[in-house]
Amino acid sequence: MPELPEATPQQGDPASLATDSAYDANAIQVLEGLEAVRKRPGMYIGSTGERGLHHLVWEIIDNSVDEAMAGFADRIDVTILKGGGIRVVDNGRGIPTDIHPVEKKPAVELVLTQLHAGGKFGGSGYKVSGGLHGVGSSVVNALAETFEVEVRQRGYVWRQTYKLGVPQEPLSQDEKIPEDETGTIITYWPSPDIFETVNHDFETIRARVQQTAFLNKGLTIGLTDERPIEVVRDIDALEDDPIDGIAEEDTDATPDASPTGEAYRKPLTYRYDNGLLDYVAHLNKSKRSEAVHEEIIGFETEDKERMLAVEVAMQWTSSYSESVHTYANAVNTHEGGTHEEGFRAALTRLVNDFARANKVLREKDPNLTGEDIREGLTAVISVKLGEPQFEGQTKTKLGNSEVRGFVQSAMTEELGHWLEAHPREGKEIVTKAVQAAAARVAARKAREATRRKGLLESGGLPGKLRDCQSNDPSISEVFIVEGDSAGGSAVRGRNPFNQAILPIRGKILNVEKARLDRVLNNQEVKALISGFGTGIGEDFDITRARYHKIVLMADADVDGMHIRTLLLTLLFRFMRPLIEHGYVYLAQPPLYRIKWSSVDHQYAYSDRERDAFIKEGLAKGWRLPKDSGIQRYKGLGEMDYSELWDTTMDPDHRVLLQVTLDDAAKADEVFSVLMGEDVEARRGFIQRNARDVRFLDI
Structure with a gap:
C-alpha cells in the first residue's frame, strides 16, 4: 500500500489565500447525480479519446492541488500503473469521511457519486479552486471500470471501492493510525468500454505535472511510470533527461531493469521554490536566445479583502516571438x-512612458504598439481568486471583470518600480521594441504591396490553388500538398x-528564425496566407477563413515530416x-496496399495492421500474388x-489527425527546440523521443 508523506501545513502562506474553515461533511454541497455522465461523457470531459482519457488524470491531480493552494498539502505523487x-x-486533509447532515451518507461517498458535490461549491471548503467546474472526482468515478479511494483521517484509514460509479461496499473504517496522519489516495482504471484507448x-502527464509544480511554489510532485518501456533504442538517451528545480531522491537514477530485461523510466520529482521565476527560466532555456536583461522580473501582489492574488514573472530575449502564458x-x-x-494594458503604457x-x-x-513591446517577451501570469468565471466549459478564457483592474494596477506599481531601479535594462527593452516597430512598418509595407498586387484579397487567390466550388467554409477543405x-x-x-488543393514547392521558410517582414516576402508563405483568407499577424481575422479544414498532406519520410513541422510552426506563430x-488536420496516408488476388485490396497504416490483415486474410483462404502482393508506399x-x-481524401475512409493545443507553453517550448538555434537541445529532444517514432522512412 502506498505511503502518505508527512504533511507540512502552510496556512500562513498569503499567496495561497488559505481558509481556516473546517473541511468536513458540512462543507460539502450536493447539486445533482451522475446519471448523464456515462450516457454522454463527452459533455463532461470533452471526448472519449486520448484527450478525454488524460482529462481524468487532470481532475484528480487538480483536487490534490486545491489542497495545496488552500495550504494543507505540500506533496503529491502520481503513478501510471500497468493495465491503464x-x-x-x-x-x-483527506476527503471528509463523516456523515453528511442532509444526505445521511459519508461525505466521501457523496463527493464520488454526486455531480457538483464538493467543497469548492460551498463557502467553507476552499477559497481558491481549479478543476472542471467541480465535477472532477465523480466524473472520473463514473467513467472508471474500478475506482478505489483511501482516506487517512480522524485516526483511521477509510476505504471504499466503486465500479462505474457504483459503490461495491459501504465505506470501511480500517486500521488505526496517528491522528496527525492525513491524506487521500485515489486509484482508478478507466473503462475500456467507454474510452477509445486506456494507454x-x-x-503528456510529465509536462502537466511539471507545469503544476511551476505554478505552485514549493509544492513537490513526484511522477512514476510502472509500465515497462516497450522499445528502448538507447538507454543513455533515457538517462539524458535533465530535470529543472530540485531533483530529489530517484531523479538521477538510471532506468530500472527487471530480470527479464524490461526497462523502466526513472521516477521524477519536481519542486520549484522560485515558482514562476523558474518557469520563465525554463521556457527561455529552450529558445537559445540571448537575454535582453539578465534578471528575470518577478512580483506577487495580494488583495485579501477581494480574495485576489497575482504572480508575474517576465524576461525579454532576442527572440522574435512572444511567449505569454496565463493561468487562473x-x-x-x-x-x-x-x-x-x-x-x-499596463505593460504597453509603462514602456511607452x-x-x-x-x-x-x-x-x-x-x-510603440503592444505587439512591438511584447516581441521576444517570455511571461507567465498566474492569478488566484475566489470565484473564477471561465467562459465555456473548457476553461480557456477568464471572464472576471475585477481581475483586469487588479492585475493592471499591480503591474503598473511593480514593473514601474523595476524600470525606475533598472534604467539601463529598461532602455535595452525599449531599443528592442523600437527595432520591432521598424520591422512592423516594413511588414506593413510588404502587406500593402502584396495587397496592391491582389494576393491577400479574396479576389486574388494564388494561381496554383485549385479551389472548390462551395463558398461555405464550414464544409470546405483545403489540402496542402508538397510537390x-x-x-x-x-x-x-x-x-x-468542397475540396481545394494548394500545392507548395519544397520546404517553406522556417519562421521561427524570421520576423514578419521577411515571412511576408516568401512566395510559398504568401500563397498559404492568401489561400486561407484570414490574413496574418495583426491583420488576422478567423471569421474570414475560407476553409474549416486545413489538411497538411506530406510523405511519411524525413523530408515530409520536416515540411509538416515548418507548416505547423507558421500556423502556431502567426x-x-x-x-x-480546430481547423488544422494532418492527413494519414497508408503505408501498405495488400493486393489480394480474389477480393478487394486492403490498405494498412502500420506494420502491425499489415500483419494482422495478412494473417486474417490467409486464414479465410485468400491468396496473395507471389511477387507483388504487398506494395509499400514511399510517398x-x-x-x-x-x-x-480512396485512402487519404474520401471522408468515409480517410484517417485525419486533428491538431490541438492543450498546453500553449509546452507547444511554444517544443517549437523553439525543434526549429530554433539550439542544436544540443534539439539533439536531446530527438534522443528522448526516438523510441516513440514509428514507420518513418529514413
Whole structure:
C-alpha cells in the first residue's frame, strides 16, 4: 500500500489565500447525480479519446492541488500503473469521511457519486479552486471500470471501492493510525468500454505535472511510470533527461531493469521554490536566445479583502516571438482573458512612458504598439481568486471583470518600480521594441504591396490553388500538398465541390528564425496566407477563413515530416487561432496496399495492421500474388488519383489527425527546440523521443 508523506501545513502562506474553515461533511454541497455522465461523457470531459482519457488524470491531480493552494498539502505523487491505471496520492486533509447532515451518507461517498458535490461549491471548503467546474472526482468515478479511494483521517484509514460509479461496499473504517496522519489516495482504471484507448501518454502527464509544480511554489510532485518501456533504442538517451528545480531522491537514477530485461523510466520529482521565476527560466532555456536583461522580473501582489492574488514573472530575449502564458487558479487559460488584458494594458503604457521619459522616443515619434513591446517577451501570469468565471466549459478564457483592474494596477506599481531601479535594462527593452516597430512598418509595407498586387484579397487567390466550388467554409477543405506530382493526383482525385488543393514547392521558410517582414516576402508563405483568407499577424481575422479544414498532406519520410513541422510552426506563430479553433488536420496516408488476388485490396497504416490483415486474410483462404502482393508506399507521388481518394481524401475512409493545443507553453517550448538555434537541445529532444517514432522512412 502506498505511503502518505508527512504533511507540512502552510496556512500562513498569503499567496495561497488559505481558509481556516473546517473541511468536513458540512462543507460539502450536493447539486445533482451522475446519471448523464456515462450516457454522454463527452459533455463532461470533452471526448472519449486520448484527450478525454488524460482529462481524468487532470481532475484528480487538480483536487490534490486545491489542497495545496488552500495550504494543507505540500506533496503529491502520481503513478501510471500497468493495465491503464492511475494513482494520485496527496498529504492533504483527506476527503471528509463523516456523515453528511442532509444526505445521511459519508461525505466521501457523496463527493464520488454526486455531480457538483464538493467543497469548492460551498463557502467553507476552499477559497481558491481549479478543476472542471467541480465535477472532477465523480466524473472520473463514473467513467472508471474500478475506482478505489483511501482516506487517512480522524485516526483511521477509510476505504471504499466503486465500479462505474457504483459503490461495491459501504465505506470501511480500517486500521488505526496517528491522528496527525492525513491524506487521500485515489486509484482508478478507466473503462475500456467507454474510452477509445486506456494507454496514458507519459510525456503528456510529465509536462502537466511539471507545469503544476511551476505554478505552485514549493509544492513537490513526484511522477512514476510502472509500465515497462516497450522499445528502448538507447538507454543513455533515457538517462539524458535533465530535470529543472530540485531533483530529489530517484531523479538521477538510471532506468530500472527487471530480470527479464524490461526497462523502466526513472521516477521524477519536481519542486520549484522560485515558482514562476523558474518557469520563465525554463521556457527561455529552450529558445537559445540571448537575454535582453539578465534578471528575470518577478512580483506577487495580494488583495485579501477581494480574495485576489497575482504572480508575474517576465524576461525579454532576442527572440522574435512572444511567449505569454496565463493561468487562473492553476488552470491554463490559453485563450487569455481579463488577467492578460490587464497585464498588456499596463505593460504597453509603462514602456511607452519610460521610452519618452528617457528620450528613446521623441515627441514626434508614434507610440510603440503592444505587439512591438511584447516581441521576444517570455511571461507567465498566474492569478488566484475566489470565484473564477471561465467562459465555456473548457476553461480557456477568464471572464472576471475585477481581475483586469487588479492585475493592471499591480503591474503598473511593480514593473514601474523595476524600470525606475533598472534604467539601463529598461532602455535595452525599449531599443528592442523600437527595432520591432521598424520591422512592423516594413511588414506593413510588404502587406500593402502584396495587397496592391491582389494576393491577400479574396479576389486574388494564388494561381496554383485549385479551389472548390462551395463558398461555405464550414464544409470546405483545403489540402496542402508538397510537390507537383502529388498535387496533380490530388486535383484529379478530389471532390471538386468542397475540396481545394494548394500545392507548395519544397520546404517553406522556417519562421521561427524570421520576423514578419521577411515571412511576408516568401512566395510559398504568401500563397498559404492568401489561400486561407484570414490574413496574418495583426491583420488576422478567423471569421474570414475560407476553409474549416486545413489538411497538411506530406510523405511519411524525413523530408515530409520536416515540411509538416515548418507548416505547423507558421500556423502556431502567426495564425494560432486556426489551431485553437480546430481547423488544422494532418492527413494519414497508408503505408501498405495488400493486393489480394480474389477480393478487394486492403490498405494498412502500420506494420502491425499489415500483419494482422495478412494473417486474417490467409486464414479465410485468400491468396496473395507471389511477387507483388504487398506494395509499400514511399510517398504520395506513388499513388494514382483513385488510390489517393480512396485512402487519404474520401471522408468515409480517410484517417485525419486533428491538431490541438492543450498546453500553449509546452507547444511554444517544443517549437523553439525543434526549429530554433539550439542544436544540443534539439539533439536531446530527438534522443528522448526516438523510441516513440514509428514507420518513418529514413
